[in-house]
Amino acid sequence: MENNALLDQLTTKMLYLLYYVKIDELFDILHETHSAIGHGGRNRMMAELKNKYCNITNETVMIYLKLCVQC
Ligand SMILES: [Zn+2]
Numbered sequence: 477m478e479n480n481a482l483l484d485q486l487t488t489k490m491l492y493l494l495y496y497v498k499i500d501e502l503f504d505i506l507h508e509t510h511s512a513i514g515h516g517g518r519n520r521m522m523a524e525l526k527n528k529y530c531n532i533t534n535e536t537v538m539i540y541l542k543l544c545v546q547c
Pocket of ligand 1: 545
């Protein structure tokens, strides 16, 4: 019983910390992050995104950066 309670807590924390981005949210999240760091490059984007999301890849960020009009 105690182990299960601990596992539940841990699972909840992990879900909270690392969020799986759905495809329809991806563009908004990339756009928000990119603007928030003042049009930072790939390395800065990845550093920010890795803190919050667990399924955003380098490739996705590179594609987004190619599409940014201001960069
Ligand atoms: Zn930009």
